[in-house]
Amino acid sequence: MKHAQQPDILPGTVGEGLAQRGVTRREFLKLCTTLTALLALPPSMAGAMAEAISKARRQSVIWLSFQECTGCTESITRSHSPTLENLIFDLISLDYHHTLQAASAEAAEHAREQAMKDNDGKYLLIVDGSIPMGNPGFSTIAGISNYDMLMETARGAAAIVAVGTCAAHGGIPRADPNPTGAVSVGDIVKDKPIINVPGCPPIPVVMTGVLAHFLTFGGIPELDAQGRPKSFYGETIHDRCYRRPFYDQGKFAQTFDDEAARQGWCLFKLGCKGPVTYNACATTKWNDGTSFPIQSGHGCIGCSEANFWDAGPLYKALSMPVSATTSMLGAAAAAGAAAGVAVTWHNRSTKAAAKAAHEKMTVQELSREEK
Amino acid sequence: MSHLDLLTFARGSALNWALVLFAAGVVLRLFEILGLGRRPDLAKPRPDSPGSGWRTIVMRSVPKADTLKRDAVTYVSGYTFHIGLLVSIFFFAPHIEFFRSQSGFGWPGLPSALVDALAVIAMVALGVSLAHRITSPVKRMLSDISDYVAWAMTLLPLLTGYLAYHHLLLEYTMMLALHLFSIELLLVLLPFTKLFHAFSLFISRWYNGDISARKGVAS
Numbered sequence: 001m002k003h004a005q006q007p008d009i010l011p012g013t014v015g016e017g018l019a020q021r022g023v024t025r026r027e028f029l030k031l032c033t034t035l036t037a038l039l040a041l042p043p044s045m046a047g048a049m050a051e052a053i054s055k056a057r058r059q060s061v062i063w064l065s066f067q068e069c070t071g072c073t074e075s076i077t078r079s080h081s082p083t084l085e086n087l088i089f090d091l092i093s094l095d096y097h098h099t100l101q102a103a104s105a106e107a108a109e110h111a112r113e114q115a116m117k118d119n120d121g122k123y124l125l126i127v128d129g130s131i132p133m134g135n136p137g138f139s140t141i142a143g144i145s146n147y148d149m150l151m152e153t154a155r156g157a158a159a160i161v162a163v164g165t166c167a168a169h170g171g172i173p174r175a176d177p178n179p180t181g182a183v184s185v186g187d188i189v190k191d192k193p194i195i196n197v198p199g200c201p202p203i204p205v206v207m208t209g210v211l212a213h214f215l216t217f218g219g220i221p222e223l224d225a226q227g228r229p230k231s232f233y234g235e236t237i238h239d240r241c242y243r244r245p246f247y248d249q250g251k252f253a254q255t256f257d258d259e260a261a262r263q264g265w266c267l268f269k270l271g272c273k274g275p276v277t278y279n280a281c282a283t284t285k286w287n288d289g290t291s292f293p294i295q296s297g298h299g300c301i302g303c304s305e306a307n308f309w310d311a312g313p314l315y316k317a318l319s320m321p322v323s324a325t326t327s328m329l330g331a332a333a334a335a336g337a338a339a340g341v342a343v344t345w346h347n348r349s350t351k352a353a354a355k356a357a358h359e360k361m362t363v364q365e366l367s368r369e370e371k
Numbered sequence: 372m373s374h375l376d377l378l379t380f381a382r383g384s385a386l387n388w389a390l391v392l393f394a395a396g397v398v399l400r401l402f403e404i405l406g407l408g409r410r411p412d413l414a415k416p417r418p419d420s421p422g423s424g425w426r427t428i429v430m431r432s433v434p435k436a437d438t439l440k441r442d443a444v445t446y447v448s449g450y451t452f453h454i455g456l457l458v459s460i461f462f463f464a465p466h467i468e469f470f471r472s473q474s475g476f477g478w479p480g481l482p483s484a485l486v487d488a489l490a491v492i493a494m495v496a497l498g499v500s501l502a503h504r505i506t507s508p509v510k511r512m513l514s515d516i517s518d519y520v521a522w523a524m525t526l527l528p529l530l531t532g533y534l535a536y537h538h539l540l541l542e543y544t545m546m547l548a549l550h551l552f553s554i555e556l557l558l559v560l561l562p563f564t565k566l567f568h569a570f571s572l573f574i575s576r577w578y579n580g581d582i583s584a585r586k587g588v589a590s
């Protein structure tokens with residue numbers, strides 16, 4: 001007998017996909033409860049989310065990869081199975097992703113064009129990698145420049161998700177001296193809602209959360225000033241770090257993997273950028289919640305922040321100068337000394353001149369003046 | 372320009388220039404002051420008080436009972452503020468890292484909560500000092516604009532540091548950048564304002580003690 005609350009399974013929907021995969025309603029509700037928690041939504045939303053997602057049609061997704069290292073795709077596909085990430089990715093219709101799709105050459109491009117045509121105004125565009133503006137030939141797919149492909153595909157998209165720091169902020173291609181003239185998606189696409197999911201790579205479940213939000217509410221989540229979902233990028237790594245109490249106590253690891261580091265003391269002195277990095281690593285963690293860089297003994301490098309590659313050495317503490325050196329101060333002191341000698345010489349000359357110009361008066365001269 | 376870009380500028384070029392101007396300014400002023408010289412003292416010095424200059428440095432740092440009674444606000448707020456400021460500067464772990472990067476050596480820090488409390492006490496004491504300066508007719512008459520500027524320049528690093536630490540008012544990265552800018556402003560102006568007493572204080576105390584002893588007024 002069918003459970004009274006079991007929603008009807010409509011053909012072509014996520015619900016049908018779930019049923020075909022043998023995912024029980026209980027499992028699906030657990031997934032939705034986790035997602036609502038991650039998205040900082042009230043627990044009561046879990047049911048509504050399950051309802052909305054199971055009735056939603058499989059979302060058409062076009063994934064474009066530009067100047068990137070495929071780390072973002074690796075991150076998402078290397079998640080353990082079965083995971084929330086895999087589950088959701090099986091439930092969308094990934095119509096174009098030139099690393100993952102079986103089709104190649106013209107057939108691949110045809111898949112993209114067909115998806116754009118069939119889902120005009122409705123498909124979700126995911127982009128990883130930056131776009132080279134210096135020369136269209138720097139990066140092309142099927143002879144089409146990254147810029148042209150992005151602008152053409154963005155035109156009919158409901159929203160764009162810029163995955164990874166390269167797409168969201170320009171990333172390492174944009175780092176000084178930026179030889180390809182790399183820009184982010186948001187730099188050139190101005191007329192579409194863009195969700196930035198930065199990170200090098202980003203956390204898989206953040207991606208899942210954004211997709212779940214889109215499927216549930218049909219819109220984009222609340223974003224911060226850098227276009228990142230606040231539910232994942234609302235707090236710094238430092239504020240959520242399990243090593244934080246040691247920072248407050250003034251207990252720091254002095255070198256990598258020393259006894260203090262193993263005991264969980266703070267990695268601030270080793271260059272951790274957690275205090276200025278907004279991301280969810282410290283709470284969601286990586287590899288099925290196993291660990292995250294700071295837990296493994298390496299400071300945060302700040303990979304979800306714009307221009308983090310150019311924000312000073314990775315292994316210098318945040319309170320250290322980016323480039324000031326003792327020799328620079330020595331040279332400044334020498335210049336100050338030279339200027340001091342000049343000022344002293346000037347003062348002494350003024351004093352000597354005043355002394356030389358001083359005329360002594362005699363008593364007779366004074367009495368003459370009185371008369 | 373993102374907040375992180377601003378912070379990178381504050382930690383980079385802006386800090387370099389501030390440190391250069393600070394180092395050059397301090398050395399210049401020391402040369403200028405010491406280069407003024409004194410007339411040779413031809414009188415035979417009194418023999419009974421060697422080391423009087425050094426003793427004066429210590430003794431003038433301890434308030435006398437009667438002066439403490441006469442102007443308790445100045446003494447208490449002054450001491451409280453200076454102790455809070457010095458602990459905040461030299462015993463907060465991230466600050467020690469800065470000094471280590473420039474000097475090559477560091478020292479143990481104090482727990483952040485303790486430094487935080489002392490920074491708050493220092494700011495309260497600064498507020499009391501300002502109120503007293505404004506309400507006391509003598510102090511008000513003696514003060515000019517440079518005193519108020521020096522007061523504000525001293526408060527700003529404490530205030531921005533406190534706000535950054537507690538994530539108040541502005542986003543942390545931005546507030547940290549403002550904290551650095553306020554310090555850089557202080558560094559640039561310190562050698563050329565009354566705040567130079569940080570360097571000249573003990574020189575002048577030593578000189579006063581020493582010259583007085585030579586004349587028979589042992590400390």
